[in-house]
Amino acid sequence: xxEDFNAVSEDDLHAYVDGxxxxxxxxxxxxxxxxxxxxxxxxxxxRAQAVELRALFAGYARSDAGDRERLSRSSGTxxxxxxxxxxxxxxxxxxxxxxxxxxxxxxxxAGGLTGLYAPSLLPSGGxxxxxxxxxxxxQAQSAFLVYASEVRHAVEVGADEQTHLAxxxxxxxxxxxxxxxxxxxxxxxxxxRLLPVNDKAGAMFMYEDGSGRRLTVLLGxxxxxxxxxxxxxxxxxxxxxxxIDGPIxxxxxxxxxxxxxxxxxxxxxxxxxxxxxTKS
Amino acid sequence: xxxxRNGGHADxxxxxxxxxxxxxxxxxxxxxxxxxxxxxxxxxxxxxxxxDCVEKVLARRAQWRxxxxxxxxxxxxxxxxxxxxxxxxxxxxxxxDEDLGLEAxxxxxxxxxxxxxxxxxxGLSVENRSVxxxxxxxxxxxxxxxxxxxxxxGTVMSRLSRARHQLAxxxxxDNVISMRRPK
Numbered sequence: 001x002x003e004d005f006n007a008v009s010e011d012d013l014h015a016y017v018d019g020x021x022x023x024x025x026x027x028x029x030x031x032x033x034x035x036x037x038x039x040x041x042x043x044x045x046x047r048a049q050a051v052e053l054r055a056l057f058a059g060y061a062r063s064d065a066g067d068r069e070r071l072s073r074s075s076g077t078x079x080x081x082x083x084x085x086x087x088x089x090x091x092x093x094x095x096x097x098x099x100x101x102x103x104x105x106x107x108x109x110a111g112g113l114t115g116l117y118a119p120s121l122l123p124s125g126g127x128x129x130x131x132x133x134x135x136x137x138x139q140a141q142s143a144f145l146v147y148a149s150e151v152r153h154a155v156e157v158g159a160d161e162q163t164h165l166a167x168x169x170x171x172x173x174x175x176x177x178x179x180x181x182x183x184x185x186x187x188x189x190x191x192x193r194l195l196p197v198n199d200k201a202g203a204m205f206m207y208e209d210g211s212g213r214r215l216t217v218l219l220g221x222x223x224x225x226x227x228x229x230x231x232x233x234x235x236x237x238x239x240x241x242x243x244i245d246g247p248i249x250x251x252x253x254x255x256x257x258x259x260x261x262x263x264x265x266x267x268x269x270x271x272x273x274x275x276x277x278t279k280s
Numbered sequence: 281x282x283x284x285r286n287g288g289h290a291d292x293x294x295x296x297x298x299x300x301x302x303x304x305x306x307x308x309x310x311x312x313x314x315x316x317x318x319x320x321x322x323x324x325x326x327x328x329x330x331x332d333c334v335e336k337v338l339a340r341r342a343q344w345r346x347x348x349x350x351x352x353x354x355x356x357x358x359x360x361x362x363x364x365x366x367x368x369x370x371x372x373x374x375x376x377d378e379d380l381g382l383e384a385x386x387x388x389x390x391x392x393x394x395x396x397x398x399x400x401x402x403g404l405s406v407e408n409r410s411v412x413x414x415x416x417x418x419x420x421x422x423x424x425x426x427x428x429x430x431x432x433x434g435t436v437m438s439r440l441s442r443a444r445h446q447l448a449x450x451x452x453x454d455n456v457i458s459m460r461r462p463k
Contacts (some may be wrong), residue, residue, distance in 0.1 A: 011437050020417055020422065045448045050416045052397055053318075057417055060326070061314035063306075071302055074335040081324070149363040151332050210343040211352075211430075212336055212359040237407065255362065256429065 008032045013039065017046045115211040137233035137240040139197055140218040140251035143204055144238055147193070148254075154206055155191030165192045169203035173219060175248055178275035180217060180268045182207050187215055187264070197249070198222070215254035215261070217268055222249040230265060232258070241265035245272070301341055304349050305334065310419070312353060318413040319361040322401055329364060333357045354418065355428045358410050363404035400450035404443055411436055412443035 009027060015021050016029045033040040064070075147154050149225045162179060170177035172194055179189060187207035195202045197220025205217045228244045239261050242251040250272065252265040312333060317326035333376060336356050344352055412426070414420045422440075426433040 010441055013439065014440055015422075018422075023322075042445075042448065045451075046444045049444065049447055049451075053401075053412075053416050056394060057314050057318045057413075060317040061310040064313070067306060070331065070334060071306060071338070074331070074338045109353045143343055151335070153362075210340065211355045212363075213430075237405070238398055273305065 008036075013043055014046075017043060017050065101151045105248055135198065136218075136220065136222075136244075137231075137242050137250050137253075138235075139202075139220070140240050140242065141233075141235055141238045142254045143218055144214075144240075144253040147204070147206060148216065154214075156193040157235065158191040159189040161191075162189065168198045169194060169219075172201040173203050173221065173248075174201075175219075175221075176275070177203065177219070178271060179205055179270045182215075182264060182267060185211065185260070185263055185267060190214070213254070213256055215252065215256065215264060218251040218253065220249050220251075222247055230269075243269065245276075281297070289461050301344075302338075305337055305353070308350055308353055309334075311350065312357060315354060315357055315413060315418060316361070318417055319357070319410060320364070321398075325364075329357065329361055332360050332364075336360065351420075351424065351428055354414070354420075355406055358414075358429060361410060396451065400447050404446055408439045408443040408446070411439040412447075415440055 012025075012029060014020075016026060021029065033043060078185060088184050157168065159165075166177045166179050169192055179192070182188070188209075188210045190206040190208050192203060192205040195204050195218070197218060200221045202218060202220035204219075207215045207217070226244060227246065230243050231240055233240045233242065238253060238255055239258055240251050240253040241261055241264075242249065243265075244250070250268065252268055254261050254264070256264075309330075313326070313330050316330040316333065317323065320326050320329055333353065333356055337353050340356070379439055404412070410429070414425045415422070420428070422433055424434045424437050429436070
């Protein structure tokens with residue numbers, strides 16, 4: 001009995017409801033449910049839910065007379081600007097992507113162990129960041145929420161005018177800019193826009209991967225001119241890595257696994273550093 | 281449970297002929313329309329999401345690997361649905377369900393039940409809702425959902441669990457209220 005009790009997990013119950021178990025497993029779960037009426041009642045509710053949900057949306061699974069027209073209307077509407085390159089992402093498999101994320105995570109853990117990403121990458125009770133640093137992730141998250149959902153007007157200047165974009169935003173930010181290249185991580189530039197950050201002109205770049213997931217990189221002037229390590233801020237599923245490097249604060253935001261966002265932040269940091277070095 | 285009703289043809293390596301590709305997408309429209317509607321709050325939002333998804337699928341056809349068009353299109357829809365949800369969460373509006381005449385005709389049960397279930401669904405986070413719909417309505421295996429959403433299978437299970445418990449709870453609360461009301 002006790003053994004049985006431990007052997008049936010929440011996951012088993014879902015797999016039972018979703019028909020994902022073999023006959024022997026099903027029998028095992030059914031026996032267990034006989035002895036656990038409260039859970040049996042839950043399982044009954046989940047099954048009823050499933051039936052009702054299927055009924056609720058079944059009627060939408062149909063073709064519409066306008067579908068063919070909708071398709072031809074869509075062909076070629078989404079301009080080439082979202083696809084600045086015909087890169088090898090076409091061949092990048094989903095499984096490869098999952099592996100890359102896993103590898104990134106392994107790296108991240110290893111880095112944590114060796115102190116590579118050391119001091120305060122994980123939120124810890126260290127020194128409080130200044131008020132500006134505090135508001136940077138909030139502003140970055142608002143910008144992400146507002147613009148990442150825009151299909152057609154996510155950016156002011158598209159990736160096809162990358163040089164112009166860098167010069168223009170660099171001038172407004174009063175800081176020479178290079179636009180990070182994140183293609184190695186599967187993200188291509190959509191474009192950028194001018195945004196107020198800390199009440200001054202700031203810059204935002206938007207990236208997108210093959211499945212439409214978006215990331216933003218935000219840059220803003222930082223008055224107190226100091227340096228911080230990487231910090232993480234999470235709000236409602238939107239994660240932001242941010243750091244301040246002298247006059248500029250940086251924030252990388254997205255709804256992607258933290259390990260991937262970390263890789264992106266690392267990559268941006270590396271590329272911004274490099275461009276600083278060559279300029280000075 | 282069959283994991284993948286493969287809507288695509290598997291000729292990886294060749295650039296798919298565009299006519300054939302569009303025909304395949306066309307064949308997926310019913311499934312995509314249903315999934316779109318299952319992620320949002322109104323018929324109009326469902327059609328909007330479907331349109332965005334079709335545009336994206338066509339614009340990104342070069343990135344399609346040539347296998348399982350259905351899963352690929354569903355992944356794109358999931359991401360678009362999430363982006364859209366983020367936006368509406370920040371800009372809450374009264375959900376005006378302009379009736380586009382798309383409602384399920386075959387539905388027999390009480391319209392009150394229907395709206396009760398929809399309200400309960402609208403209380404779910406978009407992540408939990410997507411997992412529930414992919415599993416329950418679209419019939420994807422847990423492993424498929426994990427790959428489509430690029431999350432670990434443990435996260436799929438916890439989202440599914442949260443969705444089911446929350447839905448059951450919401451429906452139960454409603455029951456209590458409607459039983460008290462007559463007195």
